[in-house]
Amino acid sequence: MTTQAHMGADPTVQRVITARINGRDVTRAVDTRTTLADWLRDELDLVSVHLGCEHGVCGACTVLLDGQSVRACLLLAVQADGHDVETVESLSGDPNDLHPIQQAFHEEHGLQCGFCTPAMVLRTKEILEERRERTDEEVRQEISGILCRCTGYQNIVNAVQCAARKLYAGSPAPIASGTGTGGSTDPHPGA
Amino acid sequence: MKPPRFAYYDPASVAEAVELKSRFGTDALVLAGGQSLMQDLNTRRTRPDALLDINRITSLQELQVGPTHLELGALVRQHRLETDPAVRRAVPLLTGVTHHIGHVENRHRGTVGGSMAQADPWAELPTAAVTLDAEMVIEGPAGRRVEAARDFFTGRGTTSIAPDELLVAVRFPLTPADAGWGFVEVARREGDRAMAAAAAQLRLDDAGRVASIAIGLTSITDHPVRAAETEAQLLGQVPTADAVAAAARAVEQQVDRADDVHATLGYRRHLAITVTQRAVLAAVQRAQEGDRP
Ligand code: FES
Ligand code: FES
Numbered sequence: 376m377t378t379q380a381h382m383g384a385d386p387t388v389q390r391v392i393t394a395r396i397n398g399r400d401v402t403r404a405v406d407t408r409t410t411l412a413d414w415l416r417d418e419l420d421l422v423s424v425h426l427g428c429e430h431g432v433c434g435a436c437t438v439l440l441d442g443q444s445v446r447a448c449l450l451l452a453v454q455a456d457g458h459d460v461e462t463v464e465s466l467s468g469d470p471n472d473l474h475p476i477q478q479a480f481h482e483e484h485g486l487q488c489g490f491c492t493p494a495m496v497l498r499t500k501e502i503l504e505e506r507r508e509r510t511d512e513e514v515r516q517e518i519s520g521i522l523c524r525c526t527g528y529q530n531i532v533n534a535v536q537c538a539a540r541k542l543y544a545g546s547p548a549p550i551a552s553g554t555g556t557g558g559s560t561d562p563h564p565g566a
Numbered sequence: 567m568k569p570p571r572f573a574y575y576d577p578a579s580v581a582e583a584v585e586l587k588s589r590f591g592t593d594a595l596v597l598a599g600g601q602s603l604m605q606d607l608n609t610r611r612t613r614p615d616a617l618l619d620i621n622r623i624t625s626l627q628e629l630q631v632g633p634t635h636l637e638l639g640a641l642v643r644q645h646r647l648e649t650d651p652a653v654r655r656a657v658p659l660l661t662g663v664t665h666h667i668g669h670v671e672n673r674h675r676g677t678v679g680g681s682m683a684q685a686d687p688w689a690e691l692p693t694a695a696v697t698l699d700a701e702m703v704i705e706g707p708a709g710r711r712v713e714a715a716r717d718f719f720t721g722r723g724t725t726s727i728a729p730d731e732l733l734v735a736v737r738f739p740l741t742p743a744d745a746g747w748g749f750v751e752v753a754r755r756e757g758d759r760a761m762a763a764a765a766a767q768l769r770l771d772d773a774g775r776v777a778s779i780a781i782g783l784t785s786i787t788d789h790p791v792r793a794a795e796t797e798a799q800l801l802g803q804v805p806t807a808d809a810v811a812a813a814a815r816a817v818e819q820q821v822d823r824a825d826d827v828h829a830t831l832g833y834r835r836h837l838a839i840t841v842t843q844r845a846v847l848a849a850v851q852r853a854q855e856g857d858r859p
Binding site for chain 1: 573756
C-alpha cells in the first residue's frame with residue numbers, strides 16, 4: 376500500500392498485489408490491465424510461461440492457479456492477488472537433477488522445439504496428482520487443451536505414461552501429497 | 567495483443583456491482599471467468615471504459631440444492647458442474663453438457679453466469695437452460711427479478727439483462743427421478759465450438775410412451791432454441807428409432823445460420839437432424855434404464 380500511496384496511483388489503474396509464486400510470497404505494484412502471463416514473464420522473469428496466441432487458444436501459457444491449470448493470458452495479474460501460482464520453474468532448473476516429469480519428457484523425447492513443454496509438464500503434474508492410471512486415449516484427451524506443433528503428440532503421451540510410472544514407483548508416492556483432485560485449494564502445490 | 571486501457575473495479579458485493587453498473591451503463595463490462603471477455607480485450611475487439619471484476623463477490627460462488635431447484639451462483643465455475651456429485655444427482659444433463667465447453671483449462675475458470683450472459687450461439691449451458699426451463703435471477707437498482715431462460719436469450723450475444731443489471735444466479739428445476747437425458751454435439755476437434763448440438767430430456771409412462779419431452783438446439787440459429795415441432799410429434803408416442811428419426815426431421819426448418827468456415831447451411835441442417843435424433847435416443851435409453859446415481 377505504501378508504494379501505491381507514495382506514487383498516488385489510481386487504484387483502477389494500478390494496484391499492489393501479493394501472490395504466492397512458486398511457493399514464495401511476492402508483492403508488487405501491477406497495472407490492472409497487465410495479464411498474468413505478461414506479469415510472470417516480464418516482471419518476475421518466469422520465462423517458461425510461453426505466449427503463443429495471447430487469446431486463449433494455444434495453451435502455451437498454462438500455469439497452475441491454486442493447483443488448477445488455467446490460461447495465464449486470460450487472467451489479469453491483479454486477479455492473482457491472494458492466490459497461489461505455479462510455473463514449471465518450481466520443478467527443477469538443474470539439468471542434472473530433473474523432476475521425474477521433466478526426466479520422463481527427456482527420456483521419451485516428449486519435446487522438439489520445447490514451446491509447449493512447460494504447459495505440458497504442468498498439465499501432466501496436475502492430472503497425475505489426480506490419479507495414475509489412464510489409457511493413452513485418455514491422456515490425449517486430458518492434454519487436448521495445449522497445442523503442440525512439433526511432436527504429433529505420441530511422444531508426449533509416452534512421456535506422461537512414463538512420468539506416471541516414475542511418480543508412483545515405490546511408496547510413498549512423492550506427488551500424492553500434492554493438491555489432490557481439481558477442487559483442492561491447497562496453497563502449497565509444489566513438488 | 568494486450569488489453570486496452572480501462573478503469574478496473576472489483577466490487578465486493580452485488581449491491582456495489584449494481585451501483586457501478588448503474589453508474590457506467592453500457593460503458594462497463596462485467597468480468598467473470600474471462601474465457602471470452604479476456605480474448606476480446608486482448609484482441610481489442612472491445613474497449614470498455616470500465617471493467618467490473620465480480621470474482622471477489624463470494625455470495626455469487628454458492629451452489630444450493632433446494633426442494634425444487636438447483637441454484638447456481640453466477641460465479642460457480644463450469645468445472646464444478648462436471649465434478650460435484652450434487653450437480654450430477656440434481657440435474658445430470660448439466661454434468662453431461664459441461665464436458666463439451668472448451669477445454670478443462672477454460673472450465674477451471676469459466677463460470678455459469680458468464681456463459682449465460684455471453685450468450686454465444688454455440689454455447690452449451692444456454693442450451694441446457696432453455697431445454698430445462700431454467701430461470702435467470704437478475705439484480706438491478708429496483709431489486710431482483712426472475713426471467714425464464716427462453717425469454718432471456720434474445721439473439722447472438724444478446725440477453726435481456728439491462729445495462730444497470732447483473733445476472734446473479736441460474737435456477738435449474740431438479741430432474742425427476744424417472745427422467746432420461748441426452749446430449750450430442752458435433753465439433754471439428756475436442757474443445758472446438760459446436761457446429762450443432764442437441765440436448766434432450768424426457769419421461770416415459772408405464773406403456774413406454776413419451777409423457778414429457780424437452781429438446782434444445784445449439785448453434786443452428788443465433789441463440790438456443792427448443793425443437794418445439796419435434797417435441798410435439800413425439801409427445802404421447804412410443805419413441806421407436808423410426809419415430810424419433812421421423813420427428814427429428816422437423817428441426818431442419820429451424821436451421822438458419824449462414825454458411826461459415828465451420829459448416830455450410832446444408833451440412834448444418836444435416837447435423838441438426840442427426841444430433842437431435844441421437845440425443846433423443848440417448849434420453850430414451852436412460853429413461854428406460856433408470857440411469858440415476
Ligand atoms: S498464449 Fe495463452 S492460450 Fe495461447
Ligand atoms: S515441442 Fe514444439 S510445440 Fe510442442
